[in-house]
Amino acid sequence: MxxxxxxxxxxxxxxxxxNGKDRDGPNLEVRRxxxxxxxxxxxxxxxxxxxxxxxxxxxxxxxxxxxxxxxxxxxxxxxxxxxxxxxxxxxxxxxxxxxxxxxxxxxxxxxxxxxxxxxxxxxxxxxxxxxxxxxxxxxxxxxxxxxxxxxxxxxxxxxxxxxxxxxxxxxxxxxxxxxxxxxxxxxxxxxxxxxxxxxxxxxxxxxxxxxxxxxxxxxxxxxxRTARDLLLRDHRQELEDAVHRALGVLAFARVLSRHEAMEQIGLVRLGAVCGLIEGVVLREVTNLFFAACDSSVVVFSEKKNENNRESLDVPRAGLIREMLKAAVGQDLPGAREDESAPRGGTE
Known part of the structure; x- marks a missing residue:
């Protein structure tokens, strides 16, 4: 948290x-x-x-x-x-x-x-x-x-x-x-x-x-912690579905707006800390919040037209897909197996 x-x-x-409004006096001397x-x-x-x-x-x-x-x-x-x-x-x-x-x-x-x-x-x-x-x-x-x-x-x-x-x-x-x-x-x-x-x-x-x-x-x-316990108790299935959908969007989307990216990253991080997905490095997921910002996309993709947000949506999706590998590894973590489901193989 x-x-x-x-x-x-x-x-x-x-x-x-x-410090005051004078930018050429003491401020330059402080810097020197x-x-x-x-x-x-x-x-x-x-x-x-x-x-x-x-x-x-x-x-x-x-x-x-x-x-x-x-x-x-x-x-x-x-x-x-x-x-x-x-x-x-x-x-x-x-x-x-x-x-x-x-x-x-x-x-x-x-x-x-x-x-x-x-x-x-x-x-x-x-x-x-x-x-x-x-x-x-x-x-x-x-x-x-x-x-x-x-x-x-x-x-x-x-x-x-x-x-x-x-x-x-x-x-x-x-x-x-x-x-x-x-x-x-x-x-x-x-x-x-x-x-x-x-x-x-x-x-x-x-x-x-x-x-x-x-x-x-x-x-x-x-x-x-109290609020998360209530969510997991009353809405676990809906939350688990939303978390895995968000993970899929970040892993496979080719176009992502800043707003959508932030929303999906937040769901993935919530799912990770609630134990709904495994193998997630929280620090790397947190870095995705900053990576989804327009300025980050401009810097890392070397885009010139930063005033056109739509032109950033494609490189934003690519940047997040690449960084997501560091957060979850090459293979996406799957949902936890249902304890009641039959299992193959032998012990």
Missing amino acids: VVATTMELSRNLADLPF RVEEAGTALSGDYYAIDGVRLRPELRRFFLARGVLAGEGDRAFSIVSPGEEEMIRLGGEDHLVLQGTSGGWNPGTAQEKASRLDRFLEERLSYAVSLRLGYLSPRLHRAGTGLTAGAVLFLPALHQGAQGLPRRAKEGGLQGSPRVMIRALSGEEDLHPSLYRLTCRASFGESEEETTAELAALVERLVYYE
């Missing part, structure tokens, strides 16, 4: 004004200093410059959350696999992000902290012994942490019959400082994908921020 955990640390440099410090990073980190990218590539990286801010200010230093990154171009001078698959805040926090320790030795942060790390917004001073998680909640989204009223009405409501929104980049992805973020308040520790997010994640996972 938890697709990924992210931990972000917002930092600003001591002797430069906070971060680029210079980044050359000492060990490993295969690479830089992504929003200014020099073609529009379709810029939208591609924006959709994946690798770039932030306006195109001519967006700049990132990224690790292989995009699990660690330094992003420029937002409200703060820089944001250090660590990402881990599933619900794993400790690992994600360590990745972000590793980047933080590395840069703090080479850059002068705006920090106060009394207030903590400084920010353009006073209430954000302190640890600068934003704890986040991406959740896949298809059963809760559609509202299974029999789900407690409190779960339907209050299941997606958090505290005032916890934001819950549809996961999106250039465009909305599957409506059952949600991003939850909890920003640290002044005077709050990193552990308290993470605990606040964890409490909401735990509640949503409980509601989603």
